[in-house]
Amino acid sequence: MSLSGKTILVTGAAVRLGRSMARGIAQAGANVVLHYGQSAEAAQELRFELETLGIQAHLARADLNEPAQIEELMAESLSHGPLYGLVNSASIFENKGLTETDLDTWRRHLQINLTAPFLLARRFAAAAAAAEGRIVNILDWRALRPGADHFAYSVSKAGLAALTRSLAAALAPNITVNGLALGAVLPPSDDGDIRAVLASVPAGRWAELDEVNRALLFLLDGPAYITGEILHLDGGRHLT
Numbered sequence: 010m011s012l013s014g015k016t017i018l019v020t021g022a023a024v025r026l027g028r029s030m031a032r033g034i035a036q037a038g039a040n041v042v043l044h045y046g047q048s049a050e051a052a053q054e055l056r057f058e059l060e061t062l063g064i065q066a067h068l069a070r071a072d073l074n075e076p077a078q079i080e081e082l083m084a085e086s087l088s089h090g091p092l093y094g095l096v097n098s099a100s101i102f103e104n105k106g107l108t109e110t111d112l113d114t115w116r117r118h119l120q121i122n123l124t125a126p127f128l129l130a131r132r133f134a135a136a137a138a139a140a141e142g143r144i145v146n147i148l149d150w151r152a153l154r155p156g157a158d159h160f161a162y163s164v165s166k167a168g169l170a171a172l173t174r175s176l177a178a179a180l181a182p183n184i185t186v187n188g189l190a191l192g193a194v195l196p197p198s199d200d201g202d203i204r205a206v207l208a209s210v211p212a213g214r215w216a217e218l219d220e221v222n223r224a225l226l227f228l229l230d231g232p233a234y235i236t237g238e239i240l241h242l243d244g245g246r247h248l249t
């Protein structure tokens with residue numbers, strides 16, 4: 010496997026989708042740095058599980074709302090050796106429209122969902138120097154079609170889509186930067202009626218976690234001639 014022996018940092022790796030993606034990466038033979046914020050126990054459990062695959066799994070805690078901790082996260086990650094990949098998955102997703110979006114909500118979304126990936130990517134690229142590398146930013150179908158719902162979240166993901174393309178241009182030719190724009194994969198823990206979601210998914214179903222992993226591995230290990238791409242894995246939701 011060509012990811013074997015390479016190390017990939019996954020943010021928000023302890024729970025839900027980040028956990029599943031980190032597992033998929035480790036199953037593909039890569040070493041992983043599992044970033045977490047609050048979910049220390051889940052992160053430790055995942056580390057033990059992934060080490061049984063014969064790869065190296067390291068833990069790194071950081072509050073992505075704190076720029077200084079983001080610097081420390083990269084330093085800690087690099088202390089285990091060079092990084093080949095960075096998957097920016099950690100994010101916050103608050104169901105607030107324009108009126109409820111106060112300055113604090115706005116700032117937190119932009120800091121965690123957009124500024125953290127920017128700082129991590131910049132540091133990742135500086136450390137990679139001339140070595141080959143891959144960055145994948147986890148987006149949302151809303152990134153290219155931001156609407157009025159989840160106001161700060163949608164704008165932050167739209168910014169992350171723009172960041173993906175700008176980074177791709179800035180970091181060529183050694184580092185590819187792509188986005189994976191997801192639709193309905195796992196229902197949010199605190200969001201309203203999930204049955205309504207399916208009505209707007211042309212595929213008529215939720216995505217399988219394995220489908221997400223296959224697309225992610227394609228961007229991490231597929232053709233290096235693909236960069237600045239935003240791949241939708243959303244059952245056609247962005248078309249409706």
Ligand SMILES: NC(=O)c1ccc[n+]([C@@H]2O[C@H](COP(=O)([O-])OP(=O)(O)OC[C@H]3O[C@@H](n4cnc5c(N)ncnc54)[C@H](OP(=O)(O)O)[C@@H]3O)[C@@H](O)[C@H]2O)c1
Pocket residue numbers: 020021022023024025026027044045046047048049071072073074097098099100101102121147148149150190191192193194195196197
């Ligand atoms: N779920 C879906 O169907 C779906 C759909 C479209 C897009 N996406 C995208 O896929 C990604 C993962 O989604 P998800 O549903 O699994 O997310 P989630 O359940 O909201 O998990 C959030 C993750 O982000 C981390 N995080 C949040 N705030 C943090 C902070 N201040 N510092 C450090 N870590 C922080 C959490 O870490 P701790 O728990 O360790 O604090 C957790 O791992 C996100 O980028 C999301 O936008 C998901």
